Amino acid sequence: MSELLLDIKDLSIIYSTEDGVVRALNKANLQLHKGESLGLVGETGAGKTTLARGIMRLIPNPPGKITNGEIIYEGKDLLKLKDKEMRQLRGRKISMIFQDPMTSLNPVMTAGDQIREVILTHDPGLSKKEGRKKAEDMLEMVGINASRYDDYPHQFSGGMKQRVVIAIALACNPTLLIADEPTTALDVTIQAQVLEMIHDLKEKNNTAMLLITHDLGVVAQNCDRVAIIYAGEIVEYGTLRQVYKNILHPYTEGLFGSVPSLDTTSKRLNAIDGMMPDPTQLPKGCKFADRCKFAEKRCLENEPELIERADGHKVRCFRYEQEG
């Protein structure tokens, strides 16, 4: 197994709002190895984006606050870094692709200049001309003709804009790429092109990736490991095969049952009843208990721990307690 790149320990993040304290992330634990892809799967409001922004230390404060935990990146705790040190890391070592390419680009700056901005920020020794050359190379790398350097974002289609965003994220050869729903806003054929490209570039530069998505298919085709997140907690974590072939947590099971399958002809989906709990009033016990068909009395009263099984597959559920 390759070296550990990122180790998130007991990370908790809250948002203080008028309606009370939103417990967006509750003692999340996550490991990412060098060059590996980890898929983080969950539904709206599960805390996926909060976790990603937490790693980048981009939680708006106020109302957000990291209340607990450590984010160990290459042996250093990111939460203890000074703002200036963190700024040097962002974009160079750790970069992020945001969900919506339509809103994450600056509309009054040319696409090329937005790529060059990152390059020059992290390598102030370069001249503007050298920066432009590098930015043009990046454009070519993501499959856009360098002659479009001087075009503005509105002159590109959705898929092309996302390519520009990817070029910006990869411009400094980061060791960790956080991709927050990079293809959700794109059509399926364009999604396939973009994912293929991310995959190739990742292989070439041995970049590790945290891929955030709600699409189990995208994860299956692009990741080595999977973490399932529910109501701010990691409920299941393991290799792709462990999680997809040996589902442990009832929520993961429900998630898979909700996706219409292409090769069966059943006329009903195994939907999970109910909804995710309100993050301002999380239940005392297991967060999934009131939607779970296996829930017992203790599930409502006590919070299950994340249990690691012999093969490294982790799950947060009392049903697997005896095995240890």
Next chain:
Amino acid sequence: MAKNTAEILRVNHLKKYFSVPAGMLHAVDDISFTIDNGKTLGVVGESGCGKSTMGRAILRLHEPTSGEVYFQGKDVLSLEKQGMKQLRRDMQIIFQDPYASLNPRMTVSEAIAAPLLVQKIYSRKDKAQIEKRVREIMNLVGLANRLINTYPHELDGGRRQRIGIARALALNPKFIVCDEPVSALDVSIQAQILNLMADLQDELGLTYLFITHDLSVVKYVSDDILVMYLGQMVEKAPSEKLFKKPMHPYTQALLSAIPIPDPDLPMNRITMKGELTSPVNPGIGCRFAKRCPFAKDECSQQEMVLTEEEPGHFVTCLRVQRGEI
């Protein structure tokens, strides 16, 4: 339940063009199909291919440029205002975005009662009857009665979409255009809504025109599937057949791009070149030719015709017509 398989909707050569500064935008270009009573026709295609415009043109929410629409034998496009209003009781629509399609200043009960009042099923004075009917519909779509006086902003996406469905059902329609009804929802909520829509179809004998860009959803809900590309129909076939033996190169590429949630099934992606071209003044020839791996010169030199290759399986492709597939 005895299924009446009579044809309920017939669309002939439907066209909708929009005049834009750059010329004529061919949003829907010569589409013909029929739907049988109680069945679901799924319409798939990428954003901008004209799916929604087609759904709306059928209901005359966009006035079609030309073509014919027959609903239960009645010529829809020739109807006057009064006749159209009458017909809307039978033809309804569920919109895509449950956040944008509800009036934020109307409570759940007002929103569901609105179509009943507009169509003068009840007068405003029949408060008790209206409330009874609203509660009935809320039960039907699985909305708890305690929510009757809440506003849309107090509800989550899944419940809002249930209101959208309740509104469409209020008048006991026979036919509903479902314009991406689940694409704004999370998978677990999406599954709940899809199950609800299937149950309602069985119970009430509804006919759906189901528009979506999600291919696994369309396979799940549809009896027949129509694939659109840049305003044109490129293929139409029974759902099973289309997935088993797609004929048009675009359909093949589209199906191959679906990420399968199984690590043991590697994908054989057919990667297409480029992206959707412009539907403004498209000219003659196959609109997919520029991205098609099999395109020849003749593909851009003649109009494509729809042929029935196998019973119920229609496709517009010269390669198929030459017998190369």
